[in-house]
Amino acid sequence: MISVNDLAERLALKSHNLDDGEREVTGGYAGDLLSWVMGRAVSGDAWVTIMSNINVIAVAQLTDVACVILAEGVEPGEDLIAAAEMRGVNLFSSPEPTFALCGRIHGMISPHADGEAANEAAEAYTEAD
Numbered sequence: 001m002i003s004v005n006d007l008a009e010r011l012a013l014k015s016h017n018l019d020d021g022e023r024e025v026t027g028g029y030a031g032d033l034l035s036w037v038m039g040r041a042v043s044g045d046a047w048v049t050i051m052s053n054i055n056v057i058a059v060a061q062l063t064d065v066a067c068v069i070l071a072e073g074v075e076p077g078e079d080l081i082a083a084a085e086m087r088g089v090n091l092f093s094s095p096e097p098t099f100a101l102c103g104r105i106h107g108m109i110s111p112h113a114d115g116e117a118a119n120e121a122a123e124a125y126t127e128a129d
Helices: 004-010 034-040 055-063 078-087 098-109 115-128
Strands: 014-017 027-030 045-049 067-070 091-093
Touching: 004 067, 004 098, 014 078, 027 098, 034 055, 045 055, 045 098, 055 067, 055 078, 078 091
Parallel strands: 027 045, 045 067, 067 091
Antiparallel strands: 014 091
């Protein structure tokens, strides 16, 4: 089991709202089309996106994801942070590319993945950038 706190620490995520750090992360989802995310993300997912409009929080609450991670250096506006605080949504950001974050998350939560290999690949990708 990996908690939101563990995920945030291991990925060096910037916290914008931490409502429930002990929440278990059981899966992951990457997507930016909110209607698509609503139909496919599931409870417990770490949702990685570049979308930063206020509707992200509504979708996060509707799907009951464990956390939202804004990738690619996207930073939330005050309205998004306020909505996350009001709705109890764990909200983070990262300068890492979506692909690298997803690979690392998969490595942390999948019983069949080699987490160390995923972290090394993500670090190599980031260094090459």
